[in-house]
Amino acid sequence: MRKADRLFQIVQILRRTPRPVTADAIAAELETSKRSVYRDIAALIGQRVPIRGEAGVGYVLESGFDLPPLMLTTDEIDAVALGATWVAGHADEGLARAAEDLLAKIAAVLPEEMRPFLGNPAARAVPAWNRPRDGIDVPQLRSWIRAGRKLHLDYADEQGRATRRTVWPLMIGYNDATRVLVAWCELRAGFRTFRLDRIVGAEFLDAAIPGSPSQLRARWLKEVREHG
Secondary structure (H helix, E strand, C coil): CCHHHHHHHHHHHHHHCCCCECHHHHHHHHCCCHHHHHHHHHHHHHCCCCEEEECCCEEEECCCCCCCCCCCCHHHHHHHHHHHHHHHHHCCHHHHHHHHHHHHHHHHHCCHHHHHHHHCCCCCCCCCCCCCCCCCCHHHHHHHHHHCEEEEEEEECCCCCEEEEEEEEEEEEECCCCEEEEEEECCCCEEEEEEHHHEEEEEEEEEECCCCHHHHHHHHHHHHHHHC
16 A cells, blocks of 8 residues: 555544544554554654544544545445445435436546546446335435424235324335335334335324434334344
8 A cells, every 4th residue: 555545544544433543453454564553643743634642542633624525545436336326226216316416526526537436436236126116205205204203104014904103204224126114103112114115105294203313213223233
């Protein structure tokens, strides 16, 4: 790895976390020696990068410092392209269009020599085939999730049996062929998932969910971690 690339990666590592990062951890990630890390940190400090270090604790990048926004590596460009093409091929029309717009915006501001890596990436997602049609307005559903409002759902299970649920929408999960709504179900008094193609009807309510959407997501994530 060139020294310039290594310096850039050290700054990225420090930007990633507010906690101190040890020279050992940096050296392990960059597959280099601690002595090289010490020299690189000294070089960055000499270039007025506000790195604060304490022996035995680690290094911290102080607030107020940032790099130019699109100094991307080829791997980072592949990651952006993979994520955006996956969304374009699997999400609803609104998000798919947003993903295409995102790629266009990034391409417009990338250095010219890096643009071919975005237009012809080494990693690309395969579009979804034979995807069932959603039974709900997905852009409005995303809006209701962000606003923390309730929904009435008419929902059919695998056997076609219909139920009417009042739910607190949490997030939309995107699988290869289907999309699901993760929500707190008042009928079942617990978190449930609802395939969007099995939603027969939906009523968007003005009633707010108890608490905040972020708190609800934290509760769901805790249950997932505890119960696998």
